[in-house]
Amino acid sequence: MQKRIDTMKDRIVFWNPNRPKAVEHLNALLDAAIEQSVMTIHYEGTAVGTKRSIQPIGLYSWNGFWYCPAYCFKRQAFRLFRADRIARAEKTDVEQARNLPYESVHSWIQTSESGCKNPVRLQAELTRTGTSKAMSDLDLLKIVDIHKNGSGSINAQIPRTEIDYFADLLWNLGAEAAVIEPREIKLRLKQKAAELLKRYS
Structure with a gap:
């Protein structure tokens, strides 16, 4: 058995991509989660970067990325x-720390999708390739239904404040996704397509 284990060590590798910025802030985020203190972060999302005050719940690694669920004082909701x-x-005293309802990352994962404020219905059809791509994104993975033939569909409630965010996620799937609703996301995708066409015309 020992020989088998030694052989396995040369055959199995757990690899995480080297992302210096992520490593740089992991200790600070973890400290804030343990102490339940507030941090000010400059976040580079899918669009324009923003400055936010957050209170981290904890950290977890998934699909080569580190994620930090936290209470966002700007959105007044968990993100x-x-x-x-x-x-x-960096730590800040601009906002006062709150008593969060989550004692651990596990409790957040179990209950984070139980409610959705000001919801919007997101419906889309995905090809087999689109489904495969969507399954590599954490936010899409949770809402994609896979069909027997390998294609997929989305029929879920999303926060209205996150329409642009989900539009960008679906844009990354290209022609492998067809949005049915909401109208706002369809218009956003048409706008991005027009901008791309103009650039290469």
Whole structure:
């Protein structure tokens, strides 16, 4: 058995991509989660970067990325942040720490999708390729239904404040996704397509 284990060590590798920015802030985010203190971060999302005050719940790694669920004082709601998109992070006393309802990352994962404020219905059809691509994104993975033939569909409630965010996620799937609703996301995708066409015309 020992010989088998030694052989396995040369055959199995757990690899995480090297993302210096993520590593740079992991300790600070973890300290804030343990102490339940507030941090100011400069977050580079899918669009324009923003400055936010957050109170981290904890950290977890998934699909090669580090994620930090936290209470966002700007949105006054819980949000999920990718550590490698945090350009700067520092402690702050601008906002007072709250008593969060989550005692651990596990409890957040179990209950984070139980409610959705000001919801919008998101419906889309995905090809087999689109489904495969969507399954590599944490926010899409949770709402994609896979069909027997390998294609997929989305029929879920999303926060109205996150329409642009989900539009960008679906844009990354290209022609492998067809949005049925909401109208706002369809218009956003048409706008991005027009901008791309103009650039290459």
